Amino acid sequence: MYYAFPGVGGYFMLAAVVVIFLGGLGNMIGCVLGGFIIGILEVFSGYFLTTALKETIYFSAFILILLIKPTGILGLGKGSERIGT
Amino acid sequence: MSGKTVWAIVGVLFLGGIPLFVHNPYFLHVFILIFLYGAISGAWNIIAGYAGQFSLGHAAFFGIGAYTSTLLFLKLGVTPWLGMVAGGLLSALVSVLIFYPCFKLKGIFFALATLAFGEVIMQVSIYWRGLTRGSLGLMIPFRPSFYNMMFESKLGYYYITLIFLLGIIFLSYSIEKSKMGFYLKAIKDDEDAAEAMAIDTAKCKLAALLISSFLTSVGGSLYAQYITLIEPEVAFSLFGISIQIAIMSIIGGLGTFLGPAFGAVVLVPLGELIRDLLGGKTPGIHAMIYGIMVILIVILLPKGIMRWISDLVQKRPKGVPAKG
Numbered sequence: 001m002y003y004a005f006p007g008v009g010g011y012f013m014l015a016a017v018v019v020i021f022l023g024g025l026g027n028m029i030g031c032v033l034g035g036f037i038i039g040i041l042e043v044f045s046g047y048f049l050t051t052a053l054k055e056t057i058y059f060s061a062f063i064l065i066l067l068i069k070p071t072g073i074l075g076l077g078k079g080s081e082r083i084g085t
Numbered sequence: 086m087s088g089k090t091v092w093a094i095v096g097v098l099f100l101g102g103i104p105l106f107v108h109n110p111y112f113l114h115v116f117i118l119i120f121l122y123g124a125i126s127g128a129w130n131i132i133a134g135y136a137g138q139f140s141l142g143h144a145a146f147f148g149i150g151a152y153t154s155t156l157l158f159l160k161l162g163v164t165p166w167l168g169m170v171a172g173g174l175l176s177a178l179v180s181v182l183i184f185y186p187c188f189k190l191k192g193i194f195f196a197l198a199t200l201a202f203g204e205v206i207m208q209v210s211i212y213w214r215g216l217t218r219g220s221l222g223l224m225i226p227f228r229p230s231f232y233n234m235m236f237e238s239k240l241g242y243y244y245i246t247l248i249f250l251l252g253i254i255f256l257s258y259s260i261e262k263s264k265m266g267f268y269l270k271a272i273k274d275d276e277d278a279a280e281a282m283a284i285d286t287a288k289c290k291l292a293a294l295l296i297s298s299f300l301t302s303v304g305g306s307l308y309a310q311y312i313t314l315i316e317p318e319v320a321f322s323l324f325g326i327s328i329q330i331a332i333m334s335i336i337g338g339l340g341t342f343l344g345p346a347f348g349a350v351v352l353v354p355l356g357e358l359i360r361d362l363l364g365g366k367t368p369g370i371h372a373m374i375y376g377i378m379v380i381l382i383v384i385l386l387p388k389g390i391m392r393w394i395s396d397l398v399q400k401r402p403k404g405v406p407a408k409g
Contacts, residue, residue: 014200062197063205
């Protein structure tokens with residue numbers, strides 16, 4: 001699926017972080033939900049548009065969803081952004 | 086004249102006089118990089134250090150500045166002096182459209198949304214080959230003249246970047262001492278409490294954001310004129326620009342007007358030195374040593390170099406917390 005080389009982590013790091021924050025910090029089900037959203041967006045935008053823009057699509061979706069729900073889809077609500085700080 | 090003014094004048098004269106003694110082009114190049122990175126880091130510090138809005142998308146403004154001035158120059162022949170202002174205004178506009186709505190996100194959510202925004206801009210600039218030539222990059226033909234903002238010797242770039250850095254330091258100092266600086270610090274400490282104290286938090290953050298994005302973009306234009314080759318992976322680089330300037334501010338001292346410059350003074354020569362000593366022998370090891378040094382500095386001087394120096398100068402007894 002992917003080649004193994006020292007820099008391969010970079011592909012997954014940003015996507016993984018986006019998934020967690022999209023679903024809501026500190027919520028396991030949110031992670032799964034965020035994973036589905038990002039994965040489906042990535043594959044479909046690659047198929048219907050072009051693979052060069054797949055990151056643009058899912059990062060834009062990430063920003064838009066955060067603007068509607070500032071702590072993630074299943075986030076714990078106001079104040080939960082302080083988790084981990 | 087107070088002691089501070091004297092020190093400031095001595096410092097400016099010293100920096101302005103360095104080229105009288107240093108003629109080696111490579112050393113001047115290192116100085117230019119220090120000034121440039123210090124200046125951009127200072128611009129980032131205004132929104133992140135004072136106002137506490139930890140942006141990781143400043144590479145977007147840097148790249149927009151670099152591309153706007155370069156494209157205006159290449160396609161329309163507009164002088165970079167004007168292109169730089171045009172890029173700054175475009176960046177300010179983009180920052181209002183994208184970052185301003187993100188202000189309702191807090192803490193790390195804001196950082197990630199801005200990071201995502203920076204990545205989006207980079208991907209678009211790679212994809213939009215008609216305008217930016219994609220990953221091939223844009224090359225500026227070297228025709229030295231004041232109008233083209235290109236110089237045969239490094240001195241021209243040296244003084245332009247120095248003036249840019251001094252301007253940003255002075256601006257940060259004025260903000261720090263003004264009412265707005267105190268408002269921004271209040272917002273950083275507790276935004277809800279600041280709002281309750283009748284501070285217009287939205288307006289203050291917007292003002293800091295506009296200044297910060299405009300200046301970052303001007304830095305990008307200067308960089309493009311100096312390097313004369315820009316490509317999306319460098320101009321919009323997450324690790325090369327966004328995170329690098331954040332590290333410099335953090336090491337130098339977040340929310341201090343001289344901190345970012347001190348951070349650049351430490352980190353740029355450190356990177357160049359390690360690359361020179363080790364880069365040729367074992368490829369890749371210089372990045373490792375650089376990373377370890379950054380970690381060590383952060384652990385040993387958690388408050389930043391600037392506050393460490395001011396603690397030393399004031400000889401405050403141990404255990405007494407710093408002011409502000």
